Amino acid sequence: MHNFEHIIAERKGAVALITFNRPKVLNALCNAMIAELETVLALIEADPSLSVVVVTGNGKAFAAGADIKEMADKRFTEVFSTDIGGSRWQRLGSFRKPSIAAVAGYALGGGCELALMCDIILAADNAKFGQPEITIGTIPGWGGTQRLTRAIGKYKAMDLILTGRHLDAEEAERSGMVSRIVPLADLVPEALKLAEKIASLSSPIAMLAREAVDSAFETTLSEGLKAERRLFHASFATQDQKEGMVAFLEKRPPVFKNQ
Ligand code: DAK
Secondary structure, three states, X not given: OEOOOOEEEEEEOOEEEEEEOOHHXXXXXXXXXXXXXXXXXXXXXXXXXXXXXXXXXXXXXXXXXXXXXXXXXXXXXXXXXXXXXXXXXXXXXXXXXXXXXXEOOEEEOHHHHHHHHOOEEEEEOXXXXXXXXXXXXXXXXXXXXXXXXXHHOHHHHHHXXXXXXXXXXXXXXXXOOOXXXXXXHHHHHHHHHHHHHHHHXXXXXXXXXXXXXXXXXXXXXXXXXXXXXXXXXXXXXXXXXXXXXXXXXXXXXXXXXXX
């Protein structure tokens, strides 16, 4: 799709597959990698032929966190004034098309936070999640205290964030932070299958749907219900809504045109 140094970006039909590719350091998220991720996400968002993104890691990890080597000697003023490149790191969190994290091995610290920015998390049976920042003298800074708490609740989040312990795939699924667990060998094929299923439906409608679900995390119930209603109304402005409903009535499969 495009040549990068720290990630691999591939086009699989209407699905973009992004693979973090620093396996020697468990895909530690360095600034250059995050810049590449920001670039590729902008390209995917702007490309009407791509509907869904799958994010995964090469080797033993999804990502073992931000690159500690890059952070270790930073001082307060530098971290505060640059926010370690803040907005760039939030790009996946504001990505508008459906996203799937396919997690094998470690998803720790920033790796866990990155997975939590996705719409769906598929975990391989060897996946390990955690926010171990407290064990290196800091706290989660990329959404871990907020998105994780909303995903699994205060008491489980405190248990993880205050101890730094890892959660295996089973416990993560029980806690509600994983959509489903699949055998390691099937992880990427299953993620692509799921992505293709989503991509076979209407892309603008999927974008409306994910935005409505996200409202549940960002506002009160009454505001969220209002937002949902508006997005539901908006779906009637698309040709795909007409096609979907007419096809149902004509007892034939719909042909969505992403219009
Ligand atoms: N950074 C740099 N290198 C890492 C790394 C990391 N996060 N994780 C692993 N590595 C490197 C190791 O140093 C080692 O390199 P060599 O010694 O071979 O050169 C290699 O990867 C293999 O790791 P291990 O030898 O440690 O492998 P093990 O199987 O024994 O252990 C482990 C695996 C995942 C349990 C262990 O590597 C580990 O505990 N890693 C660190 C996990 C961690 O603490 N992660 C949280 C980092 S803090 C923000 C944006 C982002 C963030 C915050 C704010 N803003 C925009 C505001 C995020 C912060 C974080 O993620």
